Amino acid sequence: MLKLHKVSREFGSTLALRDISFDVPNGQFVVVIGRSGAGKSTLLRTINRLVQPSAGDISFDGSSVLNLRGDDLRRWRASAAMIFQGFNLSSRLSVLSNVLVGSSNETSQMRRLVGFYTRDEKLRAAALLDDLGMLEKAFQRAESLSGGQQQRVAIARALMQKPKIILADEPIASLDPLSAKVVMDTLRDINRKHGISVLCNLHSIDTAREYGDRVIALRAGELVLDAPISALDDSAVRGVYENAEEHPACGKVTSFCAPEFVTTVSSTDTNTRKQEQVA
Amino acid sequence: MSAFDITTALDDSAVKRLEAAIAPDWRSRALRWAYGLGFTAVMIYAAYVSEVLSPKIFIGLPKLGDALWLMLQPSGFNYLPEFLWALCETIAMAFLGTLLGAIVALFLAIFCARTTFPLAAFRFGFRRFADGMRTFDHLIWALVFVRAIGLGPLAGILAIALVDAGTLAKLYSEAIDNSDPKPVEGVRASGGSWLDGLRIGLLPQVLPNILSSTLYMWESNTRSATILGIVGAGGIGYQLADRLRVYEFGQASLMIIMIIAAVYLIDMLSGWLRRMLIGRTSR
Amino acid sequence: MAVMNSGITILIQPETRAEALAVFDKTSQAHAQSNFRKTSLGIIAFAAAVALAAHVSQFDLMRLITGLPRIGDFLSGMVPRLTADNLWADLVYWYWGLDKWLYLLWTTLMMALFGAVAGTTLGAIFSLFAARNLGAPRWSVFFVKRMLEIARTVPDLVFALVFLFAFGLGPLAGVLAISLHTLGAQGKLFAEVNENVDMRPLEGVRACGGSWLDEMTVGLLPQVLPNYISYTFWRFEINVRSATIIGFVGAGGIGMELYEAISLSYFDDAGAILLLVFITVMLIDIASEALRTKISNVRAVT
Known part of the structure; x- marks a missing residue:
């Protein structure tokens, strides 16, 4: 079980996360919603320890993961597998090499440096790729694949890590609807078949309702909703995404803002800035 | 007289107006002259310091010809x-x-x-x-x-x-x-x-x-x-x-x-x- | 199916998972083998090249290791003892020849400037006859291009040695050598620039009855x-470096003085001159780069 207790994180003077506490029992599919900049990404990165919290505690199965260092930290990162919006694959390497990166904890540093992996390791990676329908692409460069295919490779890498929990940071934000469905179905399959908890940041409320067991909502770094997915009705959604005047940072993102909160000043602002960049 | 020969068909005031419209303003013209003259002066000075403007070059040319021939x-x-x-x-x-x-x-x-x-x-x-x-x-x-x-x-x-x-x-x-x-x-x-x-x-x-x-x-x-x-x-x-x-x-x-x-x-x-x-x- | 890259193709349609994995296994082994072959071939070829080069150039690691401390001594000898309470006098003593050195450095800069402008101007004219698309006959393109390449490949110092025979010691030989080398380098570069221009404006000029010269100028x-202007500045930066060393063979500028100081073991003089050169080159690089970016920004807007 993953347990967060009063986790906070500040970047300079802005508070990205404030006193976040919740538990995730094994096998749950948790969706995390909130505006861009609300702290969703920071939350997942903090759990994986890509970001160090300023205060609070994170523990898994009863032992804290905040003071881990060196190999122990690497082992924790492997068991809390991250999946990114931008896939974060090494694009010039083959699909197979990218998946094998997930076996970092079972291979020596020397072997990883020269890129030597045993037949068994390769076969395990191949079986995972086969599960995801990507085996034929094993020897192609990652950059030659479509976005949806790259994300499936990233999932194979995550599974190669033998994860105890999967942290997916907006995994479908840059995919077309069909690929998005394949990726989300894959995450649900993994969740159901292997009982691995999934924490998934999402921008789309419909997708959240379709796949989640439970919803966690962040607003300006604070936990504003933690409930079964059935509680995510329209009024709850409005509560998460509205109240722009309380949160000046809101002008940045408008996809879920009600139109009246999108100030004309901020939108022309971004437009002129874009034009300047183009010029 | 060609039909396209416009100037003959215009009176003096019209010609003046056209001239005024296409003439560059005196400031940019002066600036361009200043740049041009300044650059030429610097180049002549550089040539002088580098001995390019000296009789040596004429004395040397026949010898250079010999060297190239060889x-x-x-x-x-x-x-x-x-x-x-x-x-x-x-x-x-x-x-x-x-x-x-x-x-x-x-x-x-x-x-x-x-x-x-x-x-x-x-x-x-x-x-x-x-x-x-x-x-x-x-x-x-x-x-x-x-x-x-x-x-x-x-x-x-x-x-x-x-x-x-x-x-x-x-x-x-x-x-x-x-x-x-x-x-x-x-x-x-x-x-x-x-x-x-x-x-x-x-x-x-x-x-x-x-x-x-x-x-x-x-x-x-x-x-x-x-x-x-x-x-x-x-x-x-x-x-x-x-x-x-x-x-x-x-x-x-x-x-x-x-x-x-x-x-x-x-x-x-x-x-x-x-x-x-x-x-x-x-x- | 399963067309894998690097030429390894397997034409079996896998039916079951076990078969698919077997196909993968085979392909993976073939890849590993071909990678191993390529890598080891590369390593052997590279090692052979290094060994051959080391043999030809009599590369001796021991001599390098024993020599390194002497380089340190040498470099430390370039800065005389400067005392805090008598710093000004020490500096004046160190830079005893400042007037002469500054004058020579100035000459060096002027040589670089003249070489950059003269070489670029001539190079620009020659480049018209070395570009395939500007109406020059084919023999001229070939011939002018080869000439430019030769002028670019032969180092300016070699030209300087030839010019010294003709014009005697002094900056004239140096500045001609630098100009000639610049001509070659710029001419070749500009010929490529010319070949990539938009041909429509030139056709427009021709279509309304302009001459070849009109096409070029308009x-x-x-x-x-x-x-061209941007490249001239860039060339000026390069020429400043060349002009400092062209004096090594007596062709004017600060190089002559530097060469004497180092070969006659006046290390503190050498250090003083090198420091002057260093500061000058740095300043010129910064100024020229600022101007260059300004000009290319102008280009981006218009």
């Missing part, structure tokens, strides 16, 4: 083995110098790049250090090394390596800073070490760039290495300067032809290697 | 001028 008749073919060996030495110097410089530059670049080295103050220092190495020409370093460790190709190799380390460190660190940080983050997040981040996330991205600039420096160094012998740092430059100083223009011309051929060959080889290495896939 | 020049 150079059109390459000679000294009995020295060919000696020249060839010296040319090979030049090529070897350029190769080893580039290799040594590239190795040093690789380490230096890691300390010069924002992505791989976060301490801004030290990074600034390393960058200035790399800049300093490439401020002086190869020949100055070659002269210094000849005085310090003696005559021979070693001094030339070190001179090339030093300048290259500076230049390549700059190019490499720019390649590193222009790379995408996401793959490195991906490797780190999946439990890879710092070294894995560099090896798996960063290296495949920057390697084509690094190889390309190294090959380019190799070509350029082959040209530079041909003259290092003038100060005694090995290679064909020594023989070339020697023959030119005693006005053996025929032999010098033979060596120059050999140098041009060698440079062409190295350019071709480098181009072939570039296609081979950078065209290739993965790992 | 159609071509406005397109390439910012580029």
Whole structure:
């Protein structure tokens, strides 16, 4: 079980996360919603320890993961597998090499440096790729694949890590609807078949309702909703995404803002800035 | 009178209006004249200081003609083995110098790049250090090394390596800073070490760039290495300067032809290697 | 199916998972083998090249290691003892020849400037006859291109040695050598720039009855001028470095003085001159780079 207790994180003077506490029992599919900049990404990165919290505690199965260092930290990162919006694959390497990166904890540093992996390791990676329908692409460069295919490779890498929990940071934000469905179905399959908890940041409320067991909502770094997915009705959604005047940072993102909160000043602002960049 | 001959059909006031419309304003015209005159004055002064505007040039031209005439008749073919060996030495110097410089530059670049080295103050220092190495020409370093460790190709190799380390460190660190940080983050997040981040996330991205600039420096160094012998740092430059100083223009011309051929060959080889290495896939 | 890259193709349709994995296994082994072959071939070729080069150039690691401390001594000898309480007098003593050196450095800069401008101007004219698309006959393109390449490949120091025979010691030989080398380098570069221009403005000039010269001045020049100017500044930076060393053979500038100081072991003089050169080169690089970016920005806007 993953347990967060009063986790906070500040970047300079802005508070990205404030006193976040919740538990995730094994096998749950948790969706995390909130505006861009609300702290969703920071939350997942903090759990994986890509970001160090300023205060609070994170523990898994009863032992804290905040003071881990060196190999122990690497082992924790492997068991809390991250999946990114931008896939974060090494694009010039083959699909197979990218998946094998997930076996970092079972291979020596020397072997990883020269890129030597045993037949068994390769076969395990191949079986995972086969599960995801990507085996034929094993020897192609990652950059030659479509976005949806790259994300499936990233999932194979995550599974190669033998994860105890999967942290997916907006995994479908840059995919077309069909690929998005394949990726989300894959995450649900993994969740159901292997009982691995999934924490998934999402921008789309419909997708959240379709796949989640439970919803966690962040607003300006604070936990504003933690409930079964059935509680995510329209009024709850409005509560998460509205109240722009309380949160000046809101002008940045408008996809879920009600139109009246999108100030004309901020939108022309971004437009002129874009034009300047183009010029 | 043609129907298109407009001016005759216009009265004086209309002509004046048109003239006023197309005339540039006096300020930009004056500025343009000032720039032009200033530039011409500077150039004449530069020519005067460089002795281009002196009778020497007319006295010398017939002698230059003589030299060129002699150079059109390459000679000294009995020295060919000696020249060839010296040319090979030049090529070897350029190769080893580039290799040594590239190795040093690789380490230096890691300390010069924002992505791989976060301490801004030290990074600034390393960058200035790399800049300093490439401020002086190869020949100055070659002269210094000849005085310090003696005559021979070693001094030339070190001179090339030093300048290259500076230049390549700059190019490499720019390649590193222009790379995408996401793959490195991906490797780190999946439990890879710092070294894995560099090896798996960063290296495949920057390697084509690094190889390309190294090959380019190799070509350029082959040209530079041909003259290092003038100060005694090995290679064909020594023989070339020697023959030119005693006005053996025929032999010098033979060596120059050999140098041009060698440079062409190295350019071709480098181009072939570039296609081979950078065209290739993965790992 | 399963067409894998690097030429390894397997034409079996896998039916079951076990079969698919077997196909993968085979392909993976083939890849590993081919990678191993390529890598080891590359390593052997590279090692052979290094060994050959080391042999030809008599590379001796021991000599390098024993020599390194002497380089340190040498470099430390370049800066005389400067005491804090008598710093000014020490500096004046160190820079005893400042007037002369500054004058020579000035000459060096003027040589670099003249070489850059004269070489670039001539190079620009020659480049018109070395570009395939500007109406020059094919023999001229071939011939002029080869000439430019030769002028670019032969180092300026070699030209300087030839010119010294004709014009005697002094900056004239140096500045001509630098100009000639610049001509070659710029001419070749500009020929490539010319070959990549938009041909429509030139056709427009021709279509309304302009001469070849009109085509060049009205159609071509406005397109390439910012580029040319930018390259002239860049060449000036390179020429400053060349001009400092061209004096090594007696062809004017600060190089002559520097060469004497180092070869006659006046290390503190050498250090003083090198420091002056260093500061000058740095300043010029910064100024020239600022101007260059300003000009290319102008180009981006218009």
